[in-house]
Amino acid sequence: GEDVEQSLFLSVREGDSSVINCTYTDSSSTYLYWYKQEPGAGLQLLTYIFSNMDMKQDQRLTVLLNKKDKHLSLRIADTQTGDSAIYFCALGRAGNNRKLIWGLGTSLAVNP
Amino acid sequence: DTAVSQTPKYLVTQMGNDKSIKCEQNLGHDTMYWYKQDSKKFLKIMFSYNNKELIINETVPNRFSPKSPDKAHLNLHINSLELGDSAVYFCASSQDGVDYEQYFGPGTRLTVT
Numbered sequence: 001g002e003d004v005e006q007s008l009f010l011s012v013r014e015g016d017s018s019v020i021n022c023t024y025t026d027s028s029s030t031y032l033y034w035y036k037q038e039p040g041a042g043l044q045l046l047t048y049i050f051s052n053m054d055m056k057q058d059q060r061l062t063v064l065l066n067k068k069d070k071h072l073s074l075r076i077a078d079t080q081t082g083d084s085a086i087y088f089c090a091l092g093r094a095g096n097n098r099k100l101i102w103g104l105g106t107s108l109a110v111n112p
Numbered sequence: 113d114t115a116v117s118q119t120p121k122y123l124v125t126q127m128g129n130d131k132s133i134k135c136e137q138n139l140g141h142d143t144m145y146w147y148k149q150d151s152k153k154f155l156k157i158m159f160s161y162n163n164k165e166l167i168i169n170e171t172v173p174n175r176f177s178p179k180s181p182d183k184a185h186l187n188l189h190i191n192s193l194e195l196g197d198s199a200v201y202f203c204a205s206s207q208d209g210v211d212y213e214q215y216f217g218p219g220t221r222l223t224v225t
Binding site: 030031033035037041042043044045048086088092098099100102104105107 | 116143152153154155157160162167168202204206208212213214215216217218219
């Protein structure tokens with residue numbers, strides 16, 4: 001079956017880098033997403049990567065995809081207190097009725 | 113401009129009541145979703161409609177009935193509310209195409225007392 005796993009909590013100091021990890025079982029995923037949920041708000045797409053890519057960089061964000069190990073990571077450089085949120089990994093693939101498979105979310109706490 | 117909107121934002125009601133949550137998207141998307149997020153922040157898909165047709169119906173009690181009057185609206189009606197229905201309900205939408213990016217509404221916090 002389809003499964004996406006994330007560690008539930010991560011705590012970092014302001015200015016450090018944060019690395020949020022996601023492992024999955026479905027190797028046919030086409031798009032791999034990172035969504036951010038700030039307290040009391042809905043989810044917002046942060047970044048995504050196609051399955052034919054290994055890395056994507058977008059300002060302070062770096063997404064790494066290791067298809068062999070079925071491992072996706074999100075690195076946030078120079079983490080700020082405003083980055084405190086829950087980060088969800090989600091996978092999409094063709095023929096799945098547009099359904100995304102969601103991780104349980106990693107709660108990132110940034111300490112000053 | 114609000115892309116995906118939900119009403120109400122907060123809903124407090126007693127067990128046994130019937131309530132509805134409304135969702136509208138002005139993005140021109142073809143597919144709309146309802147998600148439930150529990151107190152541990154776990155996100156679970158409930159329903160999905162594509163052009164007013166139900167395409168995803170996860171294991172959800174029959175007390176929950178989605179209705180899509182047109183492709184810009186997807187409402188959720190809940191009968192005989194139970195304590196376990198307390199959660200945040202998110203509506204989302206996506207466009208048919210090669211990716212599956214979903215746009216989320218702000219959520220409706222339902223509290224059943």
